[in-house]
Amino acid sequence: MQPISSLSDGRRRFRIPYEAELNTSQLEAVTTTEGPLLVIAGAGSGKTRTLTYRVARLVEMGVSPAQILLLTFTRKAAQQMLQRASSLLDSRCEKVAGGTFHSFANTMLRRYASQLELDPGFSILDRVDAEALINLLRKEIAARVGQRSFPRKGTIAAIFSRSINKIIPLEDVVYDDYPHLIDSVEALNDIFLAYRKHKRQHNFLDFDDLLVFLRQLLTTRPDVRQRISSAYQYVMVDEYQDTNKIQADILYRLVGEHRNIMVVGDDSQSIYAFRGANFKNIMQFPQAFPGTRIITLEENYRSVQPILDLTNVMIEQAREKYSKKLFTRRPGLAKPVLVEASDENSQSLFVVDRIKQLQRQGVALDQIAVLFRASFHSFDLEIELNREEIPFIKVGGFKFVESAHIKDVLAHLRVIANCEDRISWYRILLLIEKIGPSSAQKIYEAVRRQACGYTGLLTVDTKIVRAPGIKRLQELFAGIDAQPLSLAATGQAVVKYYLPILKDTYDDHPKRAKDLEQLVAIMERYRDLDHFLTDMALEPPNTSIGDTLAVDAAGQQRLVLSTVHSAKGLEWHSVFIIWALDGRFPSPHALYKEAEIEEELRLMYVAATRARENLTFIYPDGVYDRSLGVLLNRPSRFIDMIPESILQKQTAGYWE
DNA sequence: TCACGGAATATTTTT
DNA sequence: TATTCCGTGA
Numbered sequence: 001m002q003p004i005s006s007l008s009d010g011r012r013r014f015r016i017p018y019e020a021e022l023n024t025s026q027l028e029a030v031t032t033t034e035g036p037l038l039v040i041a042g043a044g045s046g047k048t049r050t051l052t053y054r055v056a057r058l059v060e061m062g063v064s065p066a067q068i069l070l071l072t073f074t075r076k077a078a079q080q081m082l083q084r085a086s087s088l089l090d091s092r093c094e095k096v097a098g099g100t101f102h103s104f105a106n107t108m109l110r111r112y113a114s115q116l117e118l119d120p121g122f123s124i125l126d127r128v129d130a131e132a133l134i135n136l137l138r139k140e141i142a143a144r145v146g147q148r149s150f151p152r153k154g155t156i157a158a159i160f161s162r163s164i165n166k167i168i169p170l171e172d173v174v175y176d177d178y179p180h181l182i183d184s185v186e187a188l189n190d191i192f193l194a195y196r197k198h199k200r201q202h203n204f205l206d207f208d209d210l211l212v213f214l215r216q217l218l219t220t221r222p223d224v225r226q227r228i229s230s231a232y233q234y235v236m237v238d239e240y241q242d243t244n245k246i247q248a249d250i251l252y253r254l255v256g257e258h259r260n261i262m263v264v265g266d267d268s269q270s271i272y273a274f275r276g277a278n279f280k281n282i283m284q285f286p287q288a289f290p291g292t293r294i295i296t297l298e299e300n301y302r303s304v305q306p307i308l309d310l311t312n313v314m315i316e317q318a319r320e321k322y323s324k325k326l327f328t329r330r331p332g333l334a335k336p337v338l339v340e341a342s343d344e345n346s347q348s349l350f351v352v353d354r355i356k357q358l359q360r361q362g363v364a365l366d367q368i369a370v371l372f373r374a375s376f377h378s379f380d381l382e383i384e385l386n387r388e389e390i391p392f393i394k395v396g397g398f399k400f401v402e403s404a405h406i407k408d409v410l411a412h413l414r415v416i417a418n419c420e421d422r423i424s425w426y427r428i429l430l431l432i433e434k435i436g437p438s439s440a441q442k443i444y445e446a447v448r449r450q451a452c453g454y455t456g457l458l459t460v461d462t463k464i465v466r467a468p469g470i471k472r473l474q475e476l477f478a479g480i481d482a483q484p485l486s487l488a489a490t491g492q493a494v495v496k497y498y499l500p501i502l503k504d505t506y507d508d509h510p511k512r513a514k515d516l517e518q519l520v521a522i523m524e525r526y527r528d529l530d531h532f533l534t535d536m537a538l539e540p541p542n543t544s545i546g547d548t549l550a551v552d553a554a555g556q557q558r559l560v561l562s563t564v565h566s567a568k569g570l571e572w573h574s575v576f577i578i579w580a581l582d583g584r585f586p587s588p589h590a591l592y593k594e595a596e597i598e599e600e601l602r603l604m605y606v607a608a609t610r611a612r613e614n615l616t617f618i619y620p621d622g623v624y625d626r627s628l629g630v631l632l633n634r635p636s637r638f639i640d641m642i643p644e645s646i647l648q649k650q651t652a653g654y655w656e
Numbered sequence: 657t658c659a660c661g662g663a664a665t666a667t668t669t670t671t
Numbered sequence: 672t673a674t675t676c677c678g679t680g681a
Contacts, residue, residue, distance in 0.1 A: 074671085102671050127670085152666080152675070207671050275670060374668045376672095396669080436658045465657095538671070565669045587668055603669080 014060050016088055022046075022053060029262070029295045030054045033061065033234065036289035037262040038282070042326045043311070043609035044302025044571065047264050048081060051238060054262070055085040055093055058234055065095035069232040073239040075099050075539045077569060081238075097232065101247050102207060103538050105214040108228060109205070115221050116213060121530065123418045124537035125199070125206040128402050131157045132423050133204070137194045141187055151181055151188075160192055164208040165244045165276025202420045211246045218253040229257040239568070240265030240285070244276040252288055259289060268315050268324075271565060271603045273595070298324055302571050304332025307615050309646050311608045314638055318601055336608075336615040338580070338635055341652040344620045348381040350652040351576050351618065352388050355559060358574055358614075365391070367573035369560040371607045373585040377578060378561045385559070392559040394544045396566030401540040405502055405512040406519060410536060412494045416480065417529050419453045431501050432469035439465040455481050472497065487532060491523040542566065564607045575611035577604075580639065581619035583632035588625060604638045618652065 018027055026046055029039050030053045041047035051070070058068055072078040078098030085093035097104075106124070113120035125133065135153040151159075159178060163170045170192060171185050181188070199205065205213065218225045235255050237243070240263035243251075255261040263285060270279035286292040300308055308328050341347035355368055372378055375396060385392050400406050408431060411424035419425075422444060429440040442464050443457075450456030458474055458481070476497040480490055495516045502516075503509045522541070526532040545558070560572065579585055586600035608615060617639055623632045634640055639647060 100671065154675090155666085210671085272670075274668080376668090399670085434658070438657060540671095542670090563669065589668065599669095 014057070016053070016056055016060065018053060018057065022050070023299060025295050025297050025299075026050045026053070029297070030057050032262075032293055032295070033058060034260055036259055036285075036292040038285050038292050038294045039262065039264040039297065040282075040294065040324065041264050041266055041297040042300060042324055043266065043269060043606070044300040045297035045326070046299075046301055047238070047266075047297065048084075048569070050297070051236060051264060052081050052084045052088065054236065055081065055096055056089040059085070059089055059092050059096075063234060065092050066097060067231065067233040068096045069104070069235045070096055070098040071101055071104060071235070071237045072098065073100065073242060073568065075103060077238065100538070101243070101250070102210050105210040105250075106534060106538060108217065109210065109213055112217055112221075112224055115224055116217055118213065119203045121418060122203045122205050123414060123421050124210070124534060125204050125423070126401065126537045126540075127157065127207070128407060129204075129423050130206045132427070133198060134160075134191065134195055136423075136426075137191050137198065141190050141194060151178075151184060155181075156188065156191060159188065160195070161208055162276060164212060165246060166278070167245050202422055203418055204421075204423075211250065215246055215250050215253070218250060225253055226257060229254055233258055234260045235262070237261070237263045238265075241267050241270035241279045241282050242272040242277045243281050244278055245281070246276075248281045248284075248288070261289065267320075268318065268602055269568070269606050269609075271568070271599060271606055273599050296324055298326055300326045300328040301330075302612055303328060303609065303615075304330045304334075304613055306332045306335045306646075307608070307611055307613075310336045310615070310639075310642065311605060313642055313646060314601070314608060315605050317638065318598060318605075320598070332613065334614060335646065335648045336611075337617070337648045337650060338639060339616060339618040339650050339652050340635070341618055341620050342622075344380050344623070345384075346652055347578060347618050347620045348384040351381060351578060352384050352390065354576070354616065355390060356388070363573050365557045365559050368576075369562060369567065369570075369572040369574075369610065370576045370578055371562055371564050371567050371610065372578050373564060373587055373603070375563055377584070381578065382561070390559055391556050392545075392561050394561040396542055396563035399540055399542055400515060400544070401536050403512075403515070405498075405506070406515060408501070409491070409494055409498055409516060409519060410533070412476075412498070413491065413529060414533060416454045416477075416490075417533055419447065419456065428473070429470075431498075432467055432473065434467040434469065435465060439467060443470070487526050487529055488520055488523040490529070491520045495520060564603050567610055568606060571610050571612055573612050574614035574616075575607070576616045576618065577607050578618055579620070580604075580617040580636045581623060581632050582634040582637050582640065583625055583628060583630070584619075584623075585636050586638070588628055591628075601638050604636065617647075 018030055022030060026049065029037065029050050039050065041050070055068060055070065059065055070078055070081065072081070082093050082096050082098055109118065110120045131153040134156050138150065138153060138156060155178070159170065159173050162177065163173045170189055174181050174185050174188065199209065218228070232254070235251070237251065251261065263282070265282045267279045267282050270277060286294065303311070305328055308326055312326060339350060341350055351370060358368060359365060370378065370381065378394065382392070401410065408427065411427040414421050414424040415428065425444045425447070426440045429435050429443055430437070443460065446460040446464060447456040450459055454477055457477055476493060480493055485493065499513065502512055506512055523532060583591070585604060586597055590596035590600045617635070619635050621633050625632055
């Protein structure tokens with residue numbers, strides 16, 4: 001490559017003063033641009049900074065931005081890094097290819113679809129869609145096999161996904177993780193085959209397929225692989241500890257031509273094993289790429305010493321990890337605190353009270369976060385925050401695009417985009433009175449026979465079923481077909497059609513109607529339908545304000561409530577970790593499996609390392625867990641035995 | 657064939 | 672505590 005010669009010229013001048021703005025290790029990572037590079041980056045050690053500067057450095061060296069690929073965990077993370085790189089250097093950095101593995105796969109597959117005999121107009125199935133399809137096939141096959149009881153659709157989908165992502169046979173997944181379903185292995189295999197076939201026939205790809213097909217493309221088509229590989233001369237991967245085996249495979253093939261690959265991660269922060277991620281990827285990287293240079297970032301710039309003292313002790317409990325010891329030069333006064341509350345509500349009141357106190361001390365509301373293991377853990381707190389009129393935004397957990405009313409509207413748009421989308425046809429037809437599964441099937445088949453896209457519905461003889469309601473749907477489609485509408489106008493038309501159904505179906509329809517307005521607002525930003533639908537599947541909005549979809553978090557300063565998973569990579573001045581109760585965090589599901597307990601520990605570690613100045617754990621004492629049949633009354637085992645010299649204990653009371 | 661109501665059941669985290 | 676499943680009656 002041409003840049004190499006200019007790089008070896010030590011006198012080359014750069015606009016950005018890298019030496020002054022980065023520490024030794026960071027600088028080494030930024031300036032090592034050729035060959036395989038593994039960066040083990042402890043929490044708060046400037047991982048994002050390093051990646052950002054490295055992008056700028058490559059661009060400054062004269063590498064074309066389009067030849068740089070930055071794979072991150074969310075698209076937002078990629079965008080932010082590229083924006084920062086742009087403000088360091090110039091707008092060229094915005095042209096760097098960035099996104100998630102899934103979005104990258106989506107782009108490549110649409111471009112090279114023909115090589116895999118795939119229709120480039122494929123629809124992406126999200127989890128709900130995939131489960132709906134599995135349910136359809138489940139019923140057919142369960143009837144044939146004649147089994148009485150059968151796992152639920154969600155369980156089946158989870159088994160399939162696990163088998164794919166970990167690249168292990170389906171029966172092994174059942175033996176290891178679902179031993180009570182051993183009798184159903186054969187039927188599950190049948191459903192799996194039927195599922196795969198159906199996806200093929202109807203132009204569906206689920207999340208896992210995106211990765212699987214991309215790997216297949218790179219494996220079976222050496223010419224394509226070479227083209228893609230040479231198109232992206234420099235590849236960087238963030239959060240490498242949370243990639244799975246397929247992703248590692250993809251990467252291996254992707255950079256085969258030049259081996260200019262940098263991965264960044266922290267094995268101690270691997271928290272996506274449930275999704276097939278394997279933190280061993282990061283351990284095995286040097287074997288996959290002989291000659292790998294390894295750089296460790298150990299200086300923490302985020303947290304004050306007392307917080308680091310705690311998190312270092314905490315992660316000591318992990319059995320398997322790269323050894324590293326984080327240090328900081330930021331002294332601090334306040335020790336992290338563990339608070340015992342008498343019950344859930346007193347936990348909420350304590351947190352609210354403390355937040356008001358912090359505000360009085362001048363801490364901005366958006367510099368405070370409340371973190372929790374599971375989304376529902378914050379319900380009671382949300383009520384109290386509303387009562388006190390403290391504005392907050394909630395991140396993670398409940399997903400709007402998976403809620404029924406949003407799904408309903410999207411389904412109408414999806415049949416317009418891909419008329420083979422049987423799942424969406426069924427969904428919209430079943431909304432109409434007097435139409436059940438069998439009528440839906442008849443209509444769907446009739447539409448398909450017309451072979452003219454969604455407008456096939458207009459010419460179908462709807463007398464095949466007795467359902468007058470179908471006429472309204474025909475009118476809707478006729479109207480959309482008649483004139484070229486903007487995407488948002490199309491969405492508006494669908495919403496107008498759907499509102500009466502919404503009112504009949506849900507008591508809380510006003511709130512849901514607001515969500516639909518927000519959905520239309522999102523559509524305004526898009527020009528084409530396919531692009532919009534793809535984004536809704538791959539990067540659905542996951543923030544909410546007061547139970548409704550929040551499009552722009554801009555404006556008012558807000559407290560952040562977040563699941564720990566969604567807090568990855570972020571930081572705040574003050575952090576509260578609620579429900580730090582043994583049996584809630586770690587989650588009750590993880591209690592009997594050592595590997596899962598380890599993951600819960602890492603999750604707690606991720607949560608605690610988000611804090612810059614203040615860290616507070618709080619738990620309600622004496623909560624009865626029905627499924628376990630025990631009274632939960634100990635703090636999380638991950639912090640229970642930490643001495644008072646590191647973690648200060650106190651009890652919550654109104655007088656606080 | 658559809659709609660509805662009572663019973664069973666699994667229950668987190670997300671691309 | 673929802674959600675999903677399944678049987679019954681129209």
